[in-house]
Amino acid sequence: MNETKTLIKCRQLTLGYGSKDLVRDLDYDVNVGDYLCIIGRNGSGKTTFLRGLSGLLSPRSGSIEFCDGLQRSEIGFLPQMTVVQKDFPASVEEIVLSAFQGKHRLLPFYRRAQRDRAMECMALTRTESLAKSCFRELSGGQKQRVLLARALCAAERLLLLDEPVTGLDPESTETMYRIIEDLHQKGMTVVMVTHDVDTALDDANRVMDFNDISVKGK
Amino acid sequence: MGLACSVDEGSDLYKVILAFLLVVAVSVLAKDPKAKGTSKIDIDLSRMSSTMVFAQVNQMVTTPQKFVGMRIKMKGVFSSYYDNETDQRFYGCVIADALACCSQGLAFSLAKPRKFPDEYPAEGETIVIIGYFDNVKEESGESYPIIRHAEILKE
Amino acid sequence: MPELVEKLSFYLDFPFVRYAIVVGVLVSLCSSLLGVTLVLKRYSYIGDGLSHVAFGALAIAAVLKVTNNMLLILPVTVAVAVLLLCTGRNARIKGDAAIAMVSVGALAIGYLLMNIFSTSANISGDVCTTLFGSTSILTLKIEEVYLCVVLSCVVLLTFVLFYHKIFAITFDENFARATGVNTTLFNLMIAVIVAVIIVLAMNLVGALLVSALVVFPALSAMRVFKSFFSVTVAAAIISVVCSLIGIVIAILAGTPVGSTIVAADIVAFCLFYGVSLFRGRGV
Numbered sequence: 001m002n003e004t005k006t007l008i009k010c011r012q013l014t015l016g017y018g019s020k021d022l023v024r025d026l027d028y029d030v031n032v033g034d035y036l037c038i039i040g041r042n043g044s045g046k047t048t049f050l051r052g053l054s055g056l057l058s059p060r061s062g063s064i065e066f067c068d069g070l071q072r073s074e075i076g077f078l079p080q081m082t083v084v085q086k087d088f089p090a091s092v093e094e095i096v097l098s099a100f101q102g103k104h105r106l107l108p109f110y111r112r113a114q115r116d117r118a119m120e121c122m123a124l125t126r127t128e129s130l131a132k133s134c135f136r137e138l139s140g141g142q143k144q145r146v147l148l149a150r151a152l153c154a155a156e157r158l159l160l161l162d163e164p165v166t167g168l169d170p171e172s173t174e175t176m177y178r179i180i181e182d183l184h185q186k187g188m189t190v191v192m193v194t195h196d197v198d199t200a201l202d203d204a205n206r207v208m209d210f211n212d213i214s215v216k217g218k
Numbered sequence: 219m220g221l222a223c224s225v226d227e228g229s230d231l232y233k234v235i236l237a238f239l240l241v242v243a244v245s246v247l248a249k250d251p252k253a254k255g256t257s258k259i260d261i262d263l264s265r266m267s268s269t270m271v272f273a274q275v276n277q278m279v280t281t282p283q284k285f286v287g288m289r290i291k292m293k294g295v296f297s298s299y300y301d302n303e304t305d306q307r308f309y310g311c312v313i314a315d316a317l318a319c320c321s322q323g324l325a326f327s328l329a330k331p332r333k334f335p336d337e338y339p340a341e342g343e344t345i346v347i348i349g350y351f352d353n354v355k356e357e358s359g360e361s362y363p364i365i366r367h368a369e370i371l372k373e
Numbered sequence: 374m375p376e377l378v379e380k381l382s383f384y385l386d387f388p389f390v391r392y393a394i395v396v397g398v399l400v401s402l403c404s405s406l407l408g409v410t411l412v413l414k415r416y417s418y419i420g421d422g423l424s425h426v427a428f429g430a431l432a433i434a435a436v437l438k439v440t441n442n443m444l445l446i447l448p449v450t451v452a453v454a455v456l457l458l459c460t461g462r463n464a465r466i467k468g469d470a471a472i473a474m475v476s477v478g479a480l481a482i483g484y485l486l487m488n489i490f491s492t493s494a495n496i497s498g499d500v501c502t503t504l505f506g507s508t509s510i511l512t513l514k515i516e517e518v519y520l521c522v523v524l525s526c527v528v529l530l531t532f533v534l535f536y537h538k539i540f541a542i543t544f545d546e547n548f549a550r551a552t553g554v555n556t557t558l559f560n561l562m563i564a565v566i567v568a569v570i571i572v573l574a575m576n577l578v579g580a581l582l583v584s585a586l587v588v589f590p591a592l593s594a595m596r597v598f599k600s601f602f603s604v605t606v607a608a609a610i611i612s613v614v615c616s617l618i619g620i621v622i623a624i625l626a627g628t629p630v631g632s633t634i635v636a637a638d639i640v641a642f643c644l645f646y647g648v649s650l651f652r653g654r655g656v
Binding site for chain 3: 054055056072073075077079082084085088089090091093094095097098099101102103108109110132133134136137150151154
């Protein structure tokens with residue numbers, strides 16, 4: 001990582017909902033191989049920024065530019081769990097495989113290679129033994145790892161994680177962090193929104209503090 | 219429950235039903251000789267549940283041409299109605315359902331005329347009638363179904 | 374028992390009973406498949422709202438004396454479904470109120486129109502059968518049967534073809550969108566399909582009971598089964614079996630078809646709920 005290459009370039013970026021701009025005139029670069037932690041108060045725009053990067057939210061103004069040949073299909077996204085998902089009757093396998101829906105347009109089934117890749121991602125997140133289990137019966141930590149596996153299936157180069165350890169017990173949190181660290185070591189660029197400032201400072205090689213940015217403006 | 223096996227194949231279900239029908243047809247034919255004494259009844263509404271009667275009568279009212287001339291047997295409640303304009307009294311056999319909103323009835327005229335009201339059943343009395351279905355066209359162009367040449371079996 | 378079988382085979386002799394069974398099976402199949410998605414997306418009330426809209430449209434069709442009223446009911450319901458499902462997403466509470474408003478409004482105006490303008494001698498019978506599906510499934514015209522069969526097949530085919538996409542959107546719409554699934558398009562598709570199913574199901578169980586057909590099989594299946602696929606298949610089987618039982622009981626015992634089917638669905642739900650409790654204790 002001595003030679004930094006830019007992966008995503010944000011210029012004059014403004015993001016927001018309704019009448020409210022949560023991110024204003026932001027200039028920021030995410031580099032290849034970064035482990036970037038985004039911290040800040042609730043409502044400071046961390047998640048909004050992540051949603052902008054994931055393409056869920058289009059910029060009010062300014063630009064988000066993908067560099068180094070990054071494609072949208074190479075980004076994996078782990079959103080915060082919704083109430084609906086917590087009680088969802090689906091097998092782990094079904095959920096992880098659903099990551100491929102963005103890749104092939106019309107096939108009504110999954111290809112062999114995709115199934116293999118799904119197993120690989122489940123192995124990476126230590127959920128391969130859960131493949132046939134029911135999602136709603138898993139513990140919070142297991143659920144979060146399954147969703148990480150799904151994000152991995154979609155991600156080849158960049159992982160966007162939105163508070164992946166919120167609500168987990170210390171042990172699950174530790175496991176989660178180790179998995180993410182492993183992935184980073186293998187060359188994955190990681191952008192993580194978190195409330196856990198200590199870990200952010202320990203593991204991450206860069207920290208972005210939204211408390212500062214939102215006050216500072218540009 | 220056996221029908222459930224053919225859930226997503228309407229055609230299979232249809233085959234099952236057709237097979238069923240075949241059996242029914244055979245059994246009906248086999249039974250026929252016994253019923254030879256009296257003249258044949260084409261549609262026996264008195265044997266049907268109220269849901270079926272409603273549906274069947276609905277068919278007869280909406281597509282009367284298919285049923286004209288058929289011998290009908292029905293069980294229901296006697297009712298009559300006097301039309302001031304035409305100075306005519308109509309007699310009907312009404313089949314009510316529990317909510318009374320989906321009741322269906324047919325008018326009838328007797329084969330051997332009787333005097334009203336002495337020789338007719340009382341309003342609301344249960345009757346069984348047999349007669350021939352017909353579709354009467356009025357001068358106004360509208361038509362209504364009626365059972366002609368009816369006889370009242372039970373009063 | 375042999376007496377019942379004989380009676381049943383006697384009834385099956387009538388073409389309208391066979392049509393009712395064919396249409397009943399197809400409609401309950403379609404409604405249960407989409408029901409799983411609607412329940413999971415917390416859209417259960419959509420079915421109710423749309424059916425009232427369909428009732429309103431039916432009243433308008435009756436007033437305008439449209440011969441094939443499906444031609445009017447279907448587009449109106451589809452339009453409202455698209456409006457509700459595709460705009461209600463961003464403003465949940467407003468969408469909720471919109472559905473309540475539209476559905477009750479349509480119901481009231483529909484009844485009013487039918488009462489003022491209807492040429493039918495038996496208004497209460499018409500209203501009763503369209504609201505509660507007392508017998509409408511048994512009084513289908515042959516064109517309506519064909520239309521139902523064709524539309525159901527289209528719905529089934531669409532569902533099978535896009536099953537995985539529908540799953541992805543149901544489970545996590547945000548993720549699906551982030552990975553490049555055109556969620557707007559598929560939400561639109563789901564809205565259209567739901568509207569079609571509601572209109573078809575209105576024939577089977579009546580406008581007021583449509584939600585039962587959509588919601589109950591899905592809820593029953595979700596009690597016991599653990600993967601989306603098994604839930605979907607189980608919901609379909611439960612729904613079809615209940616509809617068959619309901620129709621058969623209704624014609625044998627002379628009960629109203631719609632409510633008998635719903636009663637069968639409720640019984641099935643209780644059974645599955647019992648099984649889930651029993652299992653929960655066993656494990």
